[in-house]
Every structure is written in C-alpha cells, then in structure tokens.
Amino acid sequence: MSEAEVVGQVSVPAVEKRYQSKFISVDGMRTHYLEAGEGETIVLLHSGEFGGCAEISWEYLIPKLSKSYRVVAPDWLGFGKTAKIHDFDGKRARMISHMARFLETMAIERAHFVANSMGATYLLQIAAELPCRFPVDKLVAIGGGGFVPANAERQRLLDYDGTEESMARVLEAIFEDPVWYRDRAYVQRRHALSIEPGAWEAVAAARFRSPVEKNQRSEFGNADLTPYQNISRPTLLIAGEQDRLRMPGFAKELVTKIRGAEALTIPDCGHCANIEKADVVAEAILAFLGRSQA
Template identity: 65%
Template sequence: MNAVGKVPPVEKAYRSRFVDIDGIRTHYLEAGEGPVVVLLHSGEFGGCAELSWEYLIPRLAERYRVIAPDWLGFGQTAKIHDFEGKRARMIAHMARFLAVLAIGRASFVGNSMGATFLLQISAEQHPGFAIERLVAISGGGWMPENAARKRLTDYDGSMDGMVGILQSLFEDSVWHDDVDYVRRRHALSITPGAWEAVAAARFRSPHAPERKEFGQADATNYEAISVPALLIAGAEDKLRLPGYAAEVAKRIAGSRVAVIPSCGHCANIERPDVVGDLLLDFLAEKARHPVPA
C-alpha cells in the first residue's frame, strides 16, 4: 500500500460512456485499442464496473480495447430487476449490449457474480457471447451460506453495514479501515434504486415457496466449456471454500488455476499487480494458439 491505512490511488485512464439498449440506459467504461477484452463486475451492494476494474483497466488498455459494462440494475445502468428471471434478463441484456456495440469474438474476465455468470454462459454456449478465452476470478463452485455471506446479503444501507461487506470481500484490513473508501462504496450503494435493485433478489411473496440463492448445489455443466479458461482464487476468500477453484478446473478441459496468497474474494482489486500479470500472460497466448472461429 502507498500509505498506512489508505487504499492505492486510482489512475482513471478510461472513458465513461452510455448506450441505449432496447430502451434501457446502459453505462460502460472503455479504454485502449486492439483485441477486445470484456470485464464483467461483481454483484455486491454498490458493485459496478468502475469499482471492480479501475486498477486493472489502465494496464490491460496498453494492449487491448477494454469494455467494462455495468450489469442491469448496477452502477449507472438503469435500476431494473426482473422478478421472473433475474439472471436470464441480466444475461440477455448483456448479450444485446455486445450486439449493439458490434463486439464479436472477445476475451472475457469476470469477478464473483460476473465470473459465475461467465462460466454458466460458456457452459450453456449462449449464442449472444462469442467467447475466445475466459478468466473467472472467484467464480463458480458451491457458494456456502456463511457469516461472511450474511454480511453481504443483509446489508442495511449503513456505513457500518458497508464496513461489514468490505470485511467479507477483502483479506487486507485497509479496504475497510480507509474511511474515504468506505464512504465511496457506501455512496454508490445508496444512489436512487441501487439498494432496491440488489435487495430485490431476496424479496419473496408470502404465497411463493422459499428459495435460496446460496448454499445450493452447483448445477453448472462445466464439462461443456470448450474455450481456454483460467480460474483465479484468493487463498483467504471468505465467500468460498478452500480448493473450490481446483475442483471446478478439474471439470473444464485444459483449464488452469492460480491461487493468490493473502488475498480475498476480489483479487482484481486487492492484488491487481498479480492479476494483471496473470491476465496479460493468459490473453497473449491466443496469438500463439488461436481458437478457430
């Protein structure tokens, strides 16, 4: 860290843009030129493309055209939640985003929710995603419903509640000790519609059967993933079980795993130096071993 008790400074080397996707105002970050890399952010309260990728975009943009959209309901994208099919609606919106921006074959990197969705999209061979290579950071596998998860799902919109979220996401205490960073995260989590859009996933009619988002069996057909895949895990991830990434990788032909010591759930934020090296090495391999169109 650059200063005691302070998170690293950010180099804002990206452009903020908006595009209309079938009547939905959609926000994304863009930087660099070259082959396209799409970054899919995590899904905690206040989560967005900028928070997830602000440390990695400048480095990736030296070699690639980087596109980092805000998921439907997150960041500066419209705060819409589909009560009939949250995941399906979010993925369909993202597929339309890629189509409107004319993004064809690309490499994809996801963190947490973004990584889990990315693995599922690849396993399902979704026609709206032409995935050349994928990197999943803290995604996939069984997701335990533990105390750390409860701090995320039970967020009450308070500053103390945001400290709890950051304690669950990161291993290094600086991320919840830095008051300015906590305030920034908190402010993004309580913008109009932001809390409601995320909390809506747990709303339930008294007439509907109880459903749980976590602590359930992972039904993803990882064996169907046929593109080169890299799974990155934090050794101290409080939201996953030790060894989960290796178990997932066993089911994806030719995949590999990188476990980062002294790191939590968001290695893209907590250890962007290590993750940047891993991404650049992995993405550069396509020049030597191209994937047939």
C-alpha cells in the same frame, strides 16, 4: 464495528483513471460502460454486491490491460449507472439477455472476457451453454463459479442495511487486507455508490420473499449444476487463498471439470483479487491472453 475500527491509518492504492465513461441505449434501457485502449477487445464483467459496478471492480485493472487491449467494462442491468431494472420473473435471465444485447449493439463479435464474483459465475454458466450466447475467445473467472456456500460471511453481504458501518462489514467479508475496510474514504465511496437512487433497491429485490410462496429457494447453498465439461474456450480461474465467500480450494476443484483450464491461487487475498491484488492479476491475465493455444 465501531467508528474507530473503520477509520485506519492507511489508504487504499491510488487510482490511475485511464478510461472514458459512456452510455448507450440497449432496447430502450440506459446502459453505462467504461472504455479504454485499442486492439483486441477484453470485456470486463463486475461483481454483484451492494454498490457493485464496473468502476469499482475494474478501476485498478483497466489502466494495466488497456496498454495492450481495448477494454470495455459495462455495468450490469440494475447496477452502477445502467438502468435500475429488476425482473421478478427472472433476474439472472434478464441480466444475461441484456448483456448479450449490449455486446450485439456494440458490435463486439469476438472478445476475451474477464469477470469477478457474480459476473464470473454468470460467465462460466454462459460459456457452458450450447451454443454460447457471448462471443467468448478466452475467459478469466476471478472468485466465481462452483458451489456458493450460505455462510456467515455471505450473510454479512445480505444483511447490508445502507449504513457506512454495514458497508465496512461487507468489505471485511470481501477482502483479506484490512486497508479495504479501514480506509474511511474508501468505505464512504463504496457506501455512496450503494445508496444512489435505485441502487439498493435493485440489489435487495433479489432477496424479497413472498409471504404466500411456501417453497422458496435461496440463491446460495444450492448444488452447482453447471455443465462445466461443455466449456471449450481457454479458461483461467483465479482465486484468493482467503476467499471466505467460497469453499477453500474451490478453483483447484473446478479446474478439473473444464478441459485444459488453468488455476491460480493468490495468497493473502480475499474474494476480489482484481482489486486487492491488481498487479498480480493483471500480470496473470496478460500472460494468459498472450499465450497461443495448442
């Protein structure tokens, strides 16, 4: 993509920054989180692309949700301002264990959970465990869960080379509206986050392959074996109709596997509806959380 294609005449929406940035030590690991509001707790779990972090994923939703709830949005281990640690024995297991300990350390004994992409996939997998390690009341999964195809759009994310031009290609794969990859300032901001000390390495480490290991399995394109039938908490699945990182209609298929689950498909929207269609998503989340369950 040329510089002319990256630079646009429009800008992404302005951010109403209504949250505090805080740190806590979790088993000796520096852990960063955002916090705002009062009331019942909502925990927000961000996505896992290069430069992914709580602020980028949730900066548009926090001001809307924190009017009625206490919002806590941590950076996963290896992301954002949390310690850049990658466990080569088990990345996913270490990240989830760290997040569970974060919730314990924060004394969060019951909460609603909202998650996007990687965070949503992990959240659904955790909710399907017996017993569930997170204190989930209700959960909202945005652009996560189900089969994850190893397609050309996914390859754009994997091929990120640390340049602004490459970041624009990543954002083009994630979003439907061109403003998100043509706004030069936004591209530069996402790029800067992706090259902070340790940020690129922590994400890229998951793609490393040993030259002596013969049976290496990709993270993507594998059968989804999550026992969704075990999920007993009220669940809302949100998908962008033009999400090119998932199979078309994945949320409608997934909702049939979770007892009592609901699905919302948002038109003219890509993989991160929490950013691209924040108003629609906030309205749906607040309505879902506000309903009593039979």
